[in-house]
Amino acid sequence: MLTQLQTEQLKIEYLQPLETVNKLNNSLGQDVKEGLTQCPKKIPSKYFYDDQGSQLFEQICxxxxxxxxxxxxxxxxxxxxxxxxxxxxxxxxxxxxxxxxxxxxxxxxxxxxxxxxxxxxxxxxxxxxxxxxxxxxxxxxxxxxxxxxxxxxxxxxxxxxxxxxxxxxxxxxxxxxxxxxxxxxxxxxxxxxxxxxxxxxxxxxxxxxPRSILEAAYNDSQGVTAAFNLNMLSHLNHKFQGNFDLNCFKHQAIYNEEKHQIEMYLESETEQRITFKNLDLTVNLERKEKILTEISRKxxxxxxxxxxxxxxxxxxxxxxxxxxxxxxxxxxxxx
Ligand SMILES: C[S@@+](CC[C@H](N)C(=O)[O-])C[C@H]1O[C@@H](n2cnc3c(N)ncnc32)[C@H](O)[C@@H]1O
Known part of the structure; x- marks a missing residue:
């Protein structure tokens, strides 16, 4: 785990002390709980970014x-x-x-x-x-x-x-x-x-x-955006002791022309039940049910x-x- 770092020219600080963050662990996942218990289901896009997610975003760029x-x-x-x-x-x-x-x-x-x-x-x-x-x-x-x-x-x-x-x-x-x-x-x-x-x-x-340029940007041929989207599930597994199986989800990105936004989803390929030990949460997913992971408005x-x-x-x-x-x-x- 990173500790604070300080030299004369460089200082890195956590906006809240780590102990406080750890104590708030349950309420920290409140947004996941709310997102996965509403219809349609959502996960806030900040959960893309663990170390692996940040590296994948660099590749997307x-x-x-x-x-x-x-x-x-x-x-x-x-x-x-x-x-x-x-x-x-x-x-x-x-x-x-x-x-x-x-x-x-x-x-x-x-x-x-x-x-x-x-x-x-x-x-x-x-x-x-x-x-x-x-x-x-x-x-x-x-x-x-x-x-x-x-x-x-x-x-x-x-x-x-x-x-x-x-x-x-x-x-x-x-x-x-x-x-x-x-x-x-x-x-x-x-x-x-x-x-x-x-x-x-x-x-x-x-x-x-045009839609064609937008959809190509979020559905790249090398599958990096798909890996980035799926990595969110690994991040949640790690952070909240979840049991998402990444093989049971498919990446999708479509342009919603009416709302002028790309919508990125993870579609469940099977009927499945996900549990998060740290959040005291169980979520049921239908086959083909989609979780919205990001909007990108234009x-x-x-x-x-x-x-x-x-x-x-x-x-x-x-x-x-x-x-x-x-x-x-x-x-x-x-x-
Ligand atoms: C799409 S990337 C953009 C990175 C860079 N600014 C760029 O333009 O290439 C979003 C960045 O914001 C960070 N981020 C996402 N949600 C955040 C949040 N709610 N608060 C702080 N940082 C966040 C991510 O870790 C990531 O580094």
């Missing part, structure tokens, strides 16, 4: 069909300097930082413009957060890193005010597309609350496009700008690629 990472990276490559010029030196806070690979494009721009700058990666997956923070420390001598292990919610409620002149929170990879409309709204309220007037928010959103730039503005997050500039497949929206808190 390299797949020929998975355009979002490449496209967002191309936008950052072109516009990171402009973003850094607009915001000036500020504390960089990344939600769901993962391997921080694309982030390096932003860090390079801030590195060029400043003698010293600060980055706070935040991720629920402790292993990848620690590994990437250590690598970044070796790559950027003028970077101060404070990594936080925990969820977006924990981070947005526990983030202290910054001693830097301003802060930019950024949320890449269109991870915002994994939220339902209500969670999207609540999340933006929390962002707006945490930011002070003049602070920035940089949001990556995957844009609406956005419209104007509607998103309007939504952000309604939260006092004033859009400053939109950066996009030549196909308009992905957008980065830079906003400034104006409350």
């Amino acid at each position: 390299e797949l020929p069909e998975y355009y979002p990472t490449r496209t967002e990276a191309s936008i950052l490559r072109q516009y990171a300097e402009e973003i850094a010029q607009i915001t000036g030196n500020c504390e960089l806070v990344e939600l769901g930082s993962g391997s921080s690979t694309k982030t390096r494009l932003l860090l390079d721009a801030y590195d060029q413009q400043n003698d010293l700058f600060k980055y706070m990666p935040i991720d629920v997956s402790a292993g990848i957060l620690k590994e990437s923070a250590i690598q970044l420390q070796q790559e950027y001598s003028s970077l101060k890193i404070q990594g936080l292990v925990g969820t977006y919610d924990q981070a947005l409620t526990q983030l202290k005010s910054t001693s830097w002149s301003a802060r930019m929170i950024f949320f890449l990879g269109s991870s915002i597309g994994n939220f339902s409309e209500t969670d999207y709204d609540n999340f933006l309220n929390k962002i707006a609350k945490v930011l002070e007037k003049g602070d920035y928010f940089l949001l990556g959103v995957d844009l609406q496009k 956005f419209d730039v104007e509607q998103t700008k309007h939504k952000l503005a309604s939260k006092q997050l004033k859009p400053v500039k939109v950066f996009t690629d030549k196909n308009q497949w992905f957008a980065l929206i830079l906003c400034q808190a104006c409350k």
Whole structure:
């Protein structure tokens, strides 16, 4: 198990002490319990990310069909300097930082413009957060890193005010597309609350496009996305002493055109009963019954700008690629 890590330039902290987390183990699985006892059944997508899930996501980013990472990276490559010029030196806070690979494009721009700058990666997956923070420390001598292990919610409620002149929170990879409309709204309220007037928010959103491109991206020919989806069951088995048999489920990803969202499911191939010793939970599944594991909403730039503005997050500039497949929206808190 990871312990806290601290040097002068690098600090990794858990948003809650591990003892507290362990004591709350039962209530931690409450979301799994609720999801698997409702109809249709659901599992929150944060459970994709144990160490294995984080590694599989890295492989997904390299797949020929998975355009979002490449496209967002191309936008950052072109516009990171402009973003850094607009915001000036500020504390960089990344939600769901993962391997921080694309982030390096932003860090390079801030590195060029400043003698010293600060980055706070935040991720629920402790292993990848620690590994990437250590690598970044070796790559950027003028970077101060404070990594936080925990969820977006924990981070947005526990983030202290910054001693830097301003802060930019950024949320890449269109991870915002994994939220339902209500969670999207609540999340933006929390962002707006945490930011002070003049602070920035940089949001990556995957844009609406033809079904064939979207479905290919989530049903890759090498089966990596399927392995990523199924790995969620291993993670739950491990975390809550469950007995999912991965061979009894099939990956599915379909585009719901009406809702503008990819829906990712695990379909039960047999009638089966699953138990979780740690959750005091038994779940019955019909043959062909589906568990929803992720939605990935696809956005419209104007509607998103309007939504952000309604939260006092004033859009400053939109950066996009030549196909308009992905957008980065830079906003400034104006409350
Ligand atoms: C889709 S990946 C994106 C990674 C990276 N930002 C990118 O754009 O390539 C989502 C990342 O967010 C993390 N994550 C997922 N749900 C989370 C949550 N509720 N709180 C904190 N981190 C979360 C995962 O561990 C993973 O590293």
